[in-house]
Amino acid sequence: MLNLNKQVKIKxxxxxxxxxxxxxxxxxxxxxxxxxxxxxxxxxxxLDPYVRAVMSGRHFYNxxxxxxxxxxxxxxKIIDSRHPDYNKDDLxxxxxxxxEYCVSNGDDAYFADTGDAPLSxxxxxxxxxxxxxxxxxxxxxxxxxxxxxxxxxxxxxxxSMVSQIAKIKGGKTIGIAGSDExxxxxxxxxxxxxxxxxxxxxxDEVLSEIAPNGVDIFFDNTGGEIQxxxxxxxIADYSRIIISGLMTQYNVSEAPPGPNLGNIVKMKAxxxxxxxxxxxxxxxxxxxxxxxxxxxxLINFKEDITSGIETAPSQFIKLMxxxxxxxxxxxxxx
Amino acid sequence: MLNLNKQVKIKxxxxxxxxxxxxxxxxxxxxxxxxxxxxxxxxxxxLDPYVRAVMSGRHFYNxxxxxxxxxxxxxxKIIDSRHPDYNKDDLxxxxxxxxEYCVSNGDDAYFADTGDAPLSxxxxxxxxxxxxxxxxxxxxxxxxxxxxxxxxxxxxxxxSMVSQIAKIKGGKTIGIAGSDExxxxxxxxxxxxxxxxxxxxxxDEVLSEIAPNGVDIFFDNTGGEIQxxxxxxxIADYSRIIISGLMTQYNVSEAPPGPNLGNIVKMKAxxxxxxxxxxxxxxxxxxxxxxxxxxxxLINFKEDITSGIETAPSQFIKLMxxxxxxxxxxxxxx
Numbered sequence: 001m002l003n004l005n006k007q008v009k010i011k012x013x014x015x016x017x018x019x020x021x022x023x024x025x026x027x028x029x030x031x032x033x034x035x036x037x038x039x040x041x042x043x044x045x046x047l048d049p050y051v052r053a054v055m056s057g058r059h060f061y062n063x064x065x066x067x068x069x070x071x072x073x074x075x076x077k078i079i080d081s082r083h084p085d086y087n088k089d090d091l092x093x094x095x096x097x098x099x100e101y102c103v104s105n106g107d108d109a110y111f112a113d114t115g116d117a118p119l120s121x122x123x124x125x126x127x128x129x130x131x132x133x134x135x136x137x138x139x140x141x142x143x144x145x146x147x148x149x150x151x152x153x154x155x156x157x158x159x160s161m162v163s164q165i166a167k168i169k170g171g172k173t174i175g176i177a178g179s180d181e182x183x184x185x186x187x188x189x190x191x192x193x194x195x196x197x198x199x200x201x202x203x204d205e206v207l208s209e210i211a212p213n214g215v216d217i218f219f220d221n222t223g224g225e226i227q228x229x230x231x232x233x234x235i236a237d238y239s240r241i242i243i244s245g246l247m248t249q250y251n252v253s254e255a256p257p258g259p260n261l262g263n264i265v266k267m268k269a270x271x272x273x274x275x276x277x278x279x280x281x282x283x284x285x286x287x288x289x290x291x292x293x294x295x296x297x298l299i300n301f302k303e304d305i306t307s308g309i310e311t312a313p314s315q316f317i318k319l320m321x322x323x324x325x326x327x328x329x330x331x332x333x334x
Numbered sequence: 335m336l337n338l339n340k341q342v343k344i345k346x347x348x349x350x351x352x353x354x355x356x357x358x359x360x361x362x363x364x365x366x367x368x369x370x371x372x373x374x375x376x377x378x379x380x381l382d383p384y385v386r387a388v389m390s391g392r393h394f395y396n397x398x399x400x401x402x403x404x405x406x407x408x409x410x411k412i413i414d415s416r417h418p419d420y421n422k423d424d425l426x427x428x429x430x431x432x433x434e435y436c437v438s439n440g441d442d443a444y445f446a447d448t449g450d451a452p453l454s455x456x457x458x459x460x461x462x463x464x465x466x467x468x469x470x471x472x473x474x475x476x477x478x479x480x481x482x483x484x485x486x487x488x489x490x491x492x493x494s495m496v497s498q499i500a501k502i503k504g505g506k507t508i509g510i511a512g513s514d515e516x517x518x519x520x521x522x523x524x525x526x527x528x529x530x531x532x533x534x535x536x537x538d539e540v541l542s543e544i545a546p547n548g549v550d551i552f553f554d555n556t557g558g559e560i561q562x563x564x565x566x567x568x569i570a571d572y573s574r575i576i577i578s579g580l581m582t583q584y585n586v587s588e589a590p591p592g593p594n595l596g597n598i599v600k601m602k603a604x605x606x607x608x609x610x611x612x613x614x615x616x617x618x619x620x621x622x623x624x625x626x627x628x629x630x631x632l633i634n635f636k637e638d639i640t641s642g643i644e645t646a647p648s649q650f651i652k653l654m655x656x657x658x659x660x661x662x663x664x665x666x667x668x
Contacts, residue, residue, distance in 0.1 A: 243598055
């Protein structure tokens with residue numbers, strides 16, 4: 001009755017930026033459903049930069065091996081259940097993996113709840129990227145009115161939510177993005193007050209001009225040169241620095257040096273190694289707040305979506321090259 | 335009636351480790367006492383590593399110039415007062431500068447209070463180094479029972495108090511010091527559980543052995559290689575890292591790279607740029623606690639003290655070379 005389960009598997013752990021032939025597609029039988037589990041059909045898969053860090057063993061999740069199904073979070077619809085809390089047709093957000101069908105005992109799942117917003121936002125503004133932005137700003141970064149907030153990878157799923165939430169909280173926001181097109185979107189849709197094109201503008205000079213007293217919050221999604229310039233020259237007194245992503249180094253085999261920490265002491269700044277999984281206790285309030293803001297027209301988002309499980313490897317590679325524009329997704333409903 | 339005021343002045347801002355001829359001694363008239371000020375005779379001067387950072391403009395205090403009196407905190411005895419809150423013979427801790435006489439409006443002064451301990455401790459275990467250790471451990475580092483606490487420059491004024499306070503709070507302490515003699519003192523007098531001789535032992539290997547799960551608190555007084563090794567390899571989950579001093583780079587003209595921050599994210603660690611001046615609100619409780627602990631025999635300290643204002647430059651140079659052993663002071667009572 002059921003189809004086979006099409007899965008994206010790892011052929012070999014990539015060196016540098018992943019290539020198409022680091023992955024392969026395999027069709028396997030859908031496992032029998034055990035008592036206490038449910039079976040779900042993937043609807044939308046989320047491609048996330050941190051997965052590359054997992055593949056290098058630089059994340060607290062264990063590194064996958066050759067033959068592992070690629071890690072992916074997704075929205076899935078339950079098609080059969082032997083679990084008391086989950087019923088047929090329930091929509092859940094879970095660790096689907098890059099595959100069409102998945103089973104779970106519910107430990108890694110929660111019900112998708114997106115209010116007036118489309119289902120895909122359960123993986124974006126109302127999902128992990130949204131919670132990352134929300135929990136970091138309201139948690140360790142303690143955003144307050146008039147804070148100057150700088151964010152790298154500004155047009156991404158996390159970056160654009162950082163700006164929109166920061167603006168709601170009365171901050172001023174500066175984005176750093178990789179093209180004029182991305183910058184325009186940031187200014188027009190994600191409420192950024194300013195956007196720096198890292199490929200064209202001189203970050204150091206522009207920041208000196210537009211944030212002469214430094215930034216109160218730096219939300220770093222990239223690491224590398226941007227992190228170096230900001231941390232050594234452009235942080236304000238008592239600056240809060242959220243290291244959330246390190247996109248520039250996910251694809252290199254040896255981690256490059258970091259910024260000298262002298263300026264951190266001089267400015268009495270704090271650097272938080274931020275991992276969203278520690279902020280599950282904020283999820284309920286986050287969902288309610290963002291659903292409300294969305295209904296009020298305060299939340300925009302952009303999606304970079306393709307169709308079909310076979311497109312997942314190339315979407316992931318595009319994300320790794322920074323050529324995505326918006327939250328990178330794969331529609332696997334059909 | 336009064337003597338002239340012998341002052342240590344800066345001839346030129348040093349390049350690298352300061353040399354004797356970067357300083358000169360000058361005798362000047364003691365200024366007339368204005369209403370609202372007091373005049374005090376320096377008793378003991380404190381030599382502190384951070385002053386080198388000030389001289390390089392890498393501190394939030396403005397850099398001094400050629401002809402400036404060297405910065406120094408000290409204990410002074412008031413010999414004349416036109417200030418309502420200060421009387422003759424009061425002992426105060428203040429920014430004396432490296433000189434025999436000083437005037438103040440009291441803004442930078444507080445009464446020396448050392449209980450049963452000698453007056454010099456107002457500059458050591460009961461002074462800024464003590465408060466630094468106390469406020470960092472009980473403040474941002476939130477020390478709790480069984481925390482593994484690692485501290486560099488372990489036999490110094492700050493390092494040895496970090497261990498003693500951490501032990502009182504139920505922690506386990508590991509020191510890093512520059513000689514076997516210093517390590518012995520750390521183990522015998524400052525209650526360290528372990529001490530690593532950075533000139534002889536392989537820090538990476540020893541830490542892997544004695545702290546296999548990493549350190550919960552790293553109190554960094556040095557920066558450099560030690561900081562790199564600890565931050566990239568030896569921090570525990572949710573580690574709190576106090577960057578208090580950066581002795582290895584105070585004397586270099588260009589700040590070297592720092593540690594890659596990937597491991598900070600992986601371990602969900604926090605790095606605090608720690609400056610003691612933000613913790614004045616803890617001073618009263620600190621003084622009471624440490625006086626009590628001293629009376630209970632729980633606080634040891636070591637002083638490296640010379641006599642006469644003329645010895646101040648060479649004491650400072652010795653401190654900069656790491657050849658001091660204990661809190662570096664100059665007795666100027668005579």
